[in-house]
Amino acid sequence: MGQRxxxxxxxxxSSERDSADVARICNRKHNICMVSDFxxxxxxxxxxxxxxxxxxxxxKGHKVVIATHAYGRRRGVxxxxxxxxxxxxxxxxxxxxxxxxxxxxxxxxxxxxxxxEQITVVHAHSSFSSMAHDALFHAxxxxxxxxxxxxxxxxxxxxxxxxxxxxxxxxxxxxxxxVCVSYTSKENTVLRAVLxxxxxxxxxxxxxxxDFTPDPSQRPADRITIVVISRLVYRxxxxxxxxxxxxxxxxxxxxxxxxxxxxxxxxxxxxxxxKYQLHDRVRLLxxxxxxxxxxxxxxxxxxxxxxxxxxxxxAIVEGASCGLQVVSxxxxxxPEVLPDDLITLCEPTVRSLCDGLEQVIxxxxxxxxxxxxxxxxxxxxxxxxxxxxxxxxxxxDKVVGEEVLPLAKRLxxxxxxxxxxxxxxxxxxxxxxxxxxxxxxxxxxxxxxxxAVDATGPHGLxxxxxxxxxxx
Amino acid sequence: MxxxxxTDINGKPITLDCHSHSSFCREFTVSSPKVSIGKVMVYTCSxxxxxxxxxxxxxxxxxxxxxxxxxxxxxxxxxxxxxxDHESLLVIGSLGIQVSSSYASGREVTTFxxxxxxxxxxxxxxxxxxxxxYYLCVLLKEPFEPNEVSSVVxxxxxxxxxxxxxxxxxxxxxxxxxxCQ
Amino acid sequence: xxxxxxxxxxxxxxxxxWERQPFPDNYVDQRFLExxxxxxxxxxxxxxxxxxxxxxxxxxxxxxxxFITFWLYMEQGLLAPETLLWTSLVCGLLGYGLYxxxxxxxxxxxETRTHLADLQSAALFLSFTFGFSPVLKTLTESVSTDxxxxxxxxxxxxxxxxxxxxxxxxxxxxxxxxxxxxxxxxASRLPGALHTFxxxxxxxLVFALWPCLLQRLRENSPLQFTxxxxxxxxxxxxxxxxxxxxxxxxxxLAVVSVTFLCxxxxxxxxxxxxxxxxxxxxxxxxEDLSHFLH
Numbered sequence: 001m002g003q004r005x006x007x008x009x010x011x012x013x014s015s016e017r018d019s020a021d022v023a024r025i026c027n028r029k030h031n032i033c034m035v036s037d038f039x040x041x042x043x044x045x046x047x048x049x050x051x052x053x054x055x056x057x058x059x060k061g062h063k064v065v066i067a068t069h070a071y072g073r074r075r076g077v078x079x080x081x082x083x084x085x086x087x088x089x090x091x092x093x094x095x096x097x098x099x100x101x102x103x104x105x106x107x108x109x110x111x112x113x114x115x116x117e118q119i120t121v122v123h124a125h126s127s128f129s130s131m132a133h134d135a136l137f138h139a140x141x142x143x144x145x146x147x148x149x150x151x152x153x154x155x156x157x158x159x160x161x162x163x164x165x166x167x168x169x170x171x172x173x174x175x176x177x178x179v180c181v182s183y184t185s186k187e188n189t190v191l192r193a194v195l196x197x198x199x200x201x202x203x204x205x206x207x208x209x210x211d212f213t214p215d216p217s218q219r220p221a222d223r224i225t226i227v228v229i230s231r232l233v234y235r236x237x238x239x240x241x242x243x244x245x246x247x248x249x250x251x252x253x254x255x256x257x258x259x260x261x262x263x264x265x266x267x268x269x270x271x272x273x274x275k276y277q278l279h280d281r282v283r284l285l286x287x288x289x290x291x292x293x294x295x296x297x298x299x300x301x302x303x304x305x306x307x308x309x310x311x312x313x314x315a316i317v318e319g320a321s322c323g324l325q326v327v328s329x330x331x332x333x334x335p336e337v338l339p340d341d342l343i344t345l346c347e348p349t350v351r352s353l354c355d356g357l358e359q360v361i362x363x364x365x366x367x368x369x370x371x372x373x374x375x376x377x378x379x380x381x382x383x384x385x386x387x388x389x390x391x392x393x394x395x396x397d398k399v400v401g402e403e404v405l406p407l408a409k410r411l412x413x414x415x416x417x418x419x420x421x422x423x424x425x426x427x428x429x430x431x432x433x434x435x436x437x438x439x440x441x442x443x444x445x446x447x448x449x450x451x452a453v454d455a456t457g458p459h460g461l462x463x464x465x466x467x468x469x470x471x472x
Numbered sequence: 473m474x475x476x477x478x479t480d481i482n483g484k485p486i487t488l489d490c491h492s493h494s495s496f497c498r499e500f501t502v503s504s505p506k507v508s509i510g511k512v513m514v515y516t517c518s519x520x521x522x523x524x525x526x527x528x529x530x531x532x533x534x535x536x537x538x539x540x541x542x543x544x545x546x547x548x549x550x551x552x553x554x555x556x557d558h559e560s561l562l563v564i565g566s567l568g569i570q571v572s573s574s575y576a577s578g579r580e581v582t583t584f585x586x587x588x589x590x591x592x593x594x595x596x597x598x599x600x601x602x603x604x605x606y607y608l609c610v611l612l613k614e615p616f617e618p619n620e621v622s623s624v625v626x627x628x629x630x631x632x633x634x635x636x637x638x639x640x641x642x643x644x645x646x647x648x649x650x651x652c653q
Numbered sequence: 654x655x656x657x658x659x660x661x662x663x664x665x666x667x668x669x670x671w672e673r674q675p676f677p678d679n680y681v682d683q684r685f686l687e688x689x690x691x692x693x694x695x696x697x698x699x700x701x702x703x704x705x706x707x708x709x710x711x712x713x714x715x716x717x718x719x720f721i722t723f724w725l726y727m728e729q730g731l732l733a734p735e736t737l738l739w740t741s742l743v744c745g746l747l748g749y750g751l752y753x754x755x756x757x758x759x760x761x762x763x764e765t766r767t768h769l770a771d772l773q774s775a776a777l778f779l780s781f782t783f784g785f786s787p788v789l790k791t792l793t794e795s796v797s798t799d800x801x802x803x804x805x806x807x808x809x810x811x812x813x814x815x816x817x818x819x820x821x822x823x824x825x826x827x828x829x830x831x832x833x834x835x836x837x838x839x840a841s842r843l844p845g846a847l848h849t850f851x852x853x854x855x856x857x858l859v860f861a862l863w864p865c866l867l868q869r870l871r872e873n874s875p876l877q878f879t880x881x882x883x884x885x886x887x888x889x890x891x892x893x894x895x896x897x898x899x900x901x902x903x904x905x906l907a908v909v910s911v912t913f914l915c916x917x918x919x920x921x922x923x924x925x926x927x928x929x930x931x932x933x934x935x936x937x938x939x940e941d942l943s944h945f946l947h
Contacts, residue, residue, distance in 0.1 A: 077597040077604070090599060108602035116604060153933040177679075183668045187686050188933040197685060201678035204670045235935065243942045272945060309935040312670075331936050336670045348936035382671045391678055448483035450606055450635040452597075 030396045031063045033119040035110075035136075037098050037129035039068040039086065043290070045314060046126045046151050049205055051080070056389030058082050058456050062396075065117050065456075067110065069099050069131055083455035087113050091131065101130035103429045107138050107436055114142060116452045121396050123147040127154070127164065133171045140174055140410065141433045145399045148172060149179040150189045153311045153332050165192040166418075170426045173417040174410055176399045179203050179392065181312040182333030188311075194417070203391045204337075206383040207317045214323030214372035215298040223254045224361055227300030227324065229293060229315055230307070232263030237306030237329060242268040243350035244306075246276045248357060255281065255361070260296050262287035297322040301364055302357065308348055310334055316343065320379045323372020325364065327356050338382075342375060407434055478637035480504070481605050488637050496565030496648055500641050502631045503558045507551065507576055516543050551576035556630040563645050565652030569593075569610060571627060587652070589613055591621055593645045595638050606635045608642060690930040698923055703916035705875075708882040709818055711908040712867070715889025717809050717832075718904050720859050722892035724839050727848055734851035741854050748858075748866050755869040778857065786850040793841040801838050808835035812860070820868075832860040886912075 034054055038046045054064040059082070070076075070088040078086045089109045094100040114122070122139035124132035127150050139146050148171070155161050172178060172193040178200045180186040190197045219225065226248075230236040241259075248255055259269060259282065266284065273282045288296060297303070303319030305328040313334050316326045320342050328334050330345040337343075346356035363369055405413060410430060415423040476488050489501040523539030526532075555576040562570040569590060572582035591611040598607060608627045614620035628638075664675060666682040676682075726732035749771070782789075793801050812832040817825040836856035840849040871878045886908050894901035 076599055087599075087604070109599070109604070112602070112604045153935075155934055156929045182670055184932050187689070187931060191686070191689070191929060191931075197681040198679055202670070203678055237936075237938070239938055239942050243940070243945050246945055275945075308938070309933070311933075329936065332933055333670075335932075336668055339669075339671050348938070350940055350942070394678070444482065444603070448479065448481065448634075449603075450481075453635075 029062055029393075030400065031118050031120045032057060032065075032123055032396065033114060033117060033121070033135075034064065034066045034123050034125065035068070035129075035132050036066075036125035037069055037093075037131045038126055039066060040080075041071055041074065042097055045205070046129075048290070049149075049151070050125055051084075052206065052208070052385045053389060053392060054084050055082060056385045057393065058084060060389060060393060062393070063117070063454060063456050065113065065119070067113050067131075067135065069093060069097075079455070085117075085452075085456065089113075094130075098129055099131045099134075101134055103134060103137055103426075104433055104436055106131065106134045107141075107433060108440055110135055110138050111142065111437065111440060112449065114139065114144060115446050115449050118451060119144060120400060121145050121147060123149065123396075125149045126151050127168050128152065133167060136171050136175055137430070137433060138437075140404060141407075141430065141437050143404045143406075145402060145404055146175045147177050147179060147395060147399055148175050149181075150185060151181060151311060153185060153188050153309050154192055156192070166422055168193045170414065170418050170422060174405050174413050176402050176404070177201065177395050179395060181205050182336050184333040184336065185311040201391070201395055203388055203395075204383055205312045205314050205317075206385045206388045207314055207321055208385065209321055209376075209380040212294050212297065212318050212321035212376075214321075214376045216323065216372050218295075218298040219301060220299075223256050224252070224302070224364055225256045225258055225300040226302045226304050226357070227258045227260070227297055227319065228304050228306070229260040229288065229296065229319075230305065231261050232259075232265040232269065234265060235308055236261075236263075236265075237308045237348060238263070238265035238268055240306045240329075240348065240350055240353060241304070242272045244304075244353055244357065245269070245272050245278065245282055247350065247354050248361075249276065249278055249281060251358075252361060257282040258285065258296060258300055259283065260285040260288040260293070293318065294322060297324060300324055302327060302360055304353075304357065305329065305334070306348070306353065307331060307334070313337060317379065317383055321376055323375045325360050325369060327353070327360055329353070338379075342378070407431075476637075476640070478633055481600075481603065481632045481634055486631055486633055486637070488633070488640065490640070490644065496652060497563070498644055498648060499560060499562045500644070501558050501560040502628050502633055502637070504556065504631050506557065507555055512547065516547075519543050548577075552579055559628050559631050561627055561641065561645075563648050565648045571625070573630065585610060585612070585625065590649075591618075593627075593642065593649065595635070595642055596624070600632075605632065606638055607632070608638045686931075688932050692926060692928045693930045695926065695928060698916075698920050700916060700920050703919060704912055705879060707912045707916050708879060708886075709867075709871075711912040712882040712885045713813060713816055713818070713864075714904065714908055714911065715886045716859055716863065717813065718889035718893050718900075719885070720836070720856065721809075721839075722889075722896060723855055724843075724852060725896045727843055727852060730844070734845070734847045737851040737855055741851070741858050745858055745862065748862060752866050752869055755873050758873060779854065782853050783850050786853070787846045789837055789853070790841055790843075790846045790849045793838060798842065801842060805835040805838040808832070808838070816864075829861055832856065836860070 032054075034050050036046060036050055038044060039050060040047055050066060054066060057064050065085045065087065067087045067089060069091045075088045075090050078088065080086060087109075089106070091099045091106055091109070099106070113119070119139075122135055122144050124136050124146070125148075126132055132148070136146050136148060154164060156165065168189075169192070172189075172195060176199070178189060178193075178195065180189050180200055180202050181204055183202055186197070186200050186202050189195065190200055228241060230238075232238050242265075245257055249257075257278075269282070269284060273279060273284075285296065297319055301324065303316065303322075303324040303326045305313060305316050305319075305326070307313065307329055308331060310332040313328070313332075316328055316334065316337060319326050320338055326338060326343045328343060328345060329348040331348060334343075335345060344356045344360055346352040407430070411427040414427045414430060417423065418426060474490050476490075478486055478488055480486050485505065487503050489499075489503070491499040491501070493499065519539055519542065523535050527535045552575055556573045557576050559573045560571075562572070564570070566587060568587045569585045570582060571585070572580055574580045589612050591613045593608065593610050595606055596609055597604060600607075607629075610625040610627065611621045612623050612625065614622040627641075666674060666676055666680065666684070668682075668684065723732065723737065727734065727737065808831045812828045812835065814828075815825060815831065816828040833853075833856060836853060840852035840856075843849055843852060867878070867881070870881060890901050890905045890908070893904055
């Protein structure tokens with residue numbers, strides 16, 4: 001029966017359901033299932049987005065469950081804060097934490113989740129996640145409303161993006177609503193998936209302002225520190241950073257760099273540091289945990305972001321929230337994120353970034369910048385999870401009123417919208433999926449599946465359990 | 473002694489007997505339906521028909537005899553090791569929990585867990601094959617750290633009752649556990 | 654969504670996220686996709702320029718045909734191995750002289766291989782091939798002739814497919830190896846060991862050295878290059894015609910379609926090119942950043 005596991009990690013539910021609970025469920029607006037390959041213990045922007053959004057939605061009285069794939073020994077059902085239930089489904093991981101996709105094999109488990117949790121809206125995240133694509137496909141087969149959030153930008157030039165874009169066209173052609181994190185991302189997604197722009201909403205990411213408060217006392221007075229926090233990979237423009245460091249360090253002897261993050265491009269920075277003998281001025285901190293980020297940010301005066309592509313860029317908001325002056329490349333959605341007086345935008349070249357940084361350094365020396373506290377106060381209310389949850393809730397409200405295409409219409413839409421070849425292939429796959437669902441429903445009808453005990457929410461069993469004393 | 477009808481996770485009917493020996497001693501028995509003669513006949517006939525078809529083409533009598541042997545041995549193994557008729561859980565407050573399952577052949581497997589080792593009895597969720605199911609399990613204490621859980625013993629492993637049945641057993645068990653601790 | 658209630662036009666929409674705007678989240682402004690750029694920095698292809706570049710492909714096709722023609726002659730005993738060897742030697746020396754002339758024309762300052770080194774490698778190759786030719790002769794004896802032919806055909810095809818047409822000097826290792834493998838296979842079906850040796854020397858000349866010379870020619874005198882290509886093509890077709898008329902017709906069709914029809918198709922399809930650029934593109938690092946490192 002299942003696996004034996006250490007139950008210490010598993011919060012167990014004593015199952016007490018009475019009529020009061022049933023009444024509460026009826027008052028709920030939506031039962032949402034977030035699906036993505038990317039969730040904790042994996043770390044990243046998508047993961048924290050899903051977690052924070054789910055928490056805020058639970059606070060608002062919705063029921064939220066998360067489905068992701070098993071991470072190592074972490075498989076089965078787990079509970080997070082406020083009874084947020086996470087299904088770690090045993091699906092085979094193929095490449096960089098993304099599961100293999102056959103469009104069919106994940107149906108039994110996902111159906112089980114959708115049925116027992118009485119899901120009304122399936123919300124999939126990230127176009128890199130094949131589990132998200134699968135879940136959208138199955139949800140439509142099962143007649144559930146679907147929402148998709150796209151977190152990344154994609155080009156149109158190379159083979160891999162051509163294929164991914166085709167897959168996106170297919171999964172999104174009958175998805176009810178799509179959420180993008182910036183206007184640039186919306187334009188990108190609309191072009192990639194050939195969508196009607198009116199079913200695409202722009203809801204930016206958010207930053208928890210209480211986590212990122214300024215603390216000017218941490219700044220050393222005798223130097224100017226530039227902080228860089230990003231994964232050290234090509235897409236984050238680390239090669240540019242490798243050009244900026246020697247340029248500026250030669251000009252300004254009191255300039256220090258503080259670089260947090262890990263990745264293959266660390267080698268470039270280490271070589272630069274070696275060649276110009278900057279060991280005492282360029283510190284590489286390695287991978288940072290999320291809770292340590294603030295401690296690094298407050299030590300600096302200037303936050304530098306050298307990304308070559310970025311849909312939203314939470315890092316610059318975090319930097320500004322800690323009261324730093326932000327210098328960034330003008331790529332993707334970055335120009336939309338902060339008002340002009342809080343950010344200095346440069347072209348993605350060493351020359352332009354150096355010029356931008358020098359201006360900011362000069363201003364910093366003449367003390368003509370507003371205080372960190374005032375910057376924090378301006379940024380604090382720009383992006384909050386509460387706001388994100390409210391706007392996402394509106395999307396759900398709209399979506400549940402919409403029709404999920406019945407099979408015949410769905411097949412027609414696939415063939416008319418995705419081209420004759422891919423459209424026909426995926427119409428066939430949709431047909432297979434439907435037949436497989438019929439088979440599963442015949443093998444195990446929905447009425448034989450136990451409805452999951454609902455523990456989420458501020459008044460859920462979750463809270464009661466902690467207050468109620470155990471029997472022993 | 474009361475008997476209630478429930479279903480298992482695949483929708484097959486099962487019955488739950490609650491036998492209250494005293495206020496701190498209760499026995500729960502989950503019974504699955506007996507092996508039906510019809511089903512045995514169908515399986516036997518299909519194996520024999522298959523064997524006869526093979527025999528028809530190969531003209532080898534060993535096929536027929538091995539088919540008979542296979543059905544007989546298969547049936548015996550099935551009733552001796554696979555088919556469980558009753559699974560019972562005997563909870564004796566202050567003493568412990570006895571878990572026993574009796575196979576269709578009459579074989580019984582019994583294990584006893586001392587009360588001092590038991591931390592709690594809970595209902596948990598697990599992924600089982602292509603389903604996600606609830607199951608009742610006993611949490612065992614770590615020998616030297618009474619607040620830690622060392623392992624989990626699932627109950628009613630072969631009958632796999634649904635949540636309604638589990639809740640009933642769970643509530644009665646908790647009554648006994650709470651009085652004796 | 655315009656339907657969600659079009660707000661008063663007094664407040665213009667701005668493409669910013671930090672400001673709460675009185676528009677619904679799915680609002681689509683007039684300025685939506687205004688930064689979209691199509692077919693930026695696209696290269697205009699001119700038909701005759703493309704034909705000139707494509708002639709290299711036709712030329713390589715003909716080279717293979719010429720090689721096969723030599724082999725056919727050898728196999729039927731119409732061409733003595735000595736004759737082929739002498740011709741190869743003369744051609745090789747002639748080509749070497751030309752190559753040296755081109756090299757001294759272009760870069761006299763850069764370090765080049767000495768004649769002695771060239772002579773050394775040539776001697777090494779020739780002696781090894783000569784020494785091993787009896788072995789190579791019997792190499793595929795246990796394999797059926799059909800298999801050998803099929804394998805050679807596949808390998809020659811692989812040579813043509815993987816030939817680095819953009820930068821043919823030196824020929825890519827895959828294409829060169831495929832061609833040499835095919836020639837060893839074919840040479841082992843010839844009547845004598847000397848035949849094998851002659852065939853392999855010829856293969857080296859055609860598949861390894863000729864592309865190098867051709868590349869120099871292309872760099873230095875484009876006009877002659879076209880002439881040489883035309884010459885090789887007619888030579889290939891003519892040579893094959895003397896052995897098999899059908900083969901020659903097929904080859905000439907292939908050469909014409911590769912050099913004239915395919916470029917026509919490319920130029921014609923350019924009209925349908927739709928390359929999308931916009932702010933979402935990944936920025937490219939145009940500068941050379943290596944001087945910071947080395």
